[in-house]
Amino acid sequence: MFLPHPHADQIALPNVLAVLGDPTRLAIVAELARKNGGPVPCGHFMDLCSSKTNLSYHLAKLREAGITRTEAVGTSRFTTLRREELDRLFPGLLDSVIAAAGKPALATEPVR
Amino acid sequence: MFLPHPHADQIALPNVLAVLGDPTRLAIVAELARKNGGPVPCGHFMDLCSSKTNLSYHLAKLREAGITRTEAVGTSRFTTLRREELDRLFPGLLDSVIAAAGKPALATEPVR
């Protein structure tokens, strides 16, 4: 049971953006930021997801994109934001995303 | 021949991120930034795309997400970045994306 995390030099900008582009995952990141970057156990995000399975899926996406780090402690897994690393790679990006996601947000849905 | 553009209050953060999360579109935005935000005619981006049709598709996505503005002049369409508006909505976001996309970029592909 090893949780693969990308190395800083394996974190790709388009992938980070695409992964943050999912409303569920963006909400998870915003909540993590509200909790000061974590660590936060998976269960904490249950209300943002339809099921445990689905939550697991989204947390894996965040981890694989290099946005979060997950460590197992007992039967729980604690997730933290990889803030410093991301800010070194993409200065200002995560901060602006978190700030914008934190606000009431006018539109949640795109216009077609 | 009307080109629909979302109003500032219809621009949604998750959608903006998802649309920027595509490598082709990110390259288009980076090129627009290199050209000082435009205006730039569609044809200028042809080398970033597999076909005219496909370029049209990606430019439409950018426009519909509120990232660019397109105006028709004669038989051409000129695209510009909606910088000020986006910066008002999501301060610092576009700048950090452009700065990060501009650099040589270590990883282009995600780690699985």
Next chain:
DNA sequence: CCAATTGTTCAATTGATTTTGAACTAAGGA
């Protein structure tokens, strides 16, 4: 040891995006 708690994995399904090619529109120049 047993049961409950936490969370993952797998495979199937559904659903959404991307890509492609053919047909089309609109403007401009010869």
Next chain:
DNA sequence: TCCTTAGTTCAAAATCAATTGAACAATTGG
């Protein structure tokens, strides 16, 4: 007017991502 240039639209095909449910693993409390 006819041809070329610039770009769009549509529908089909291919691809990729998200959701679901059943089964599983590991840890902890009783």
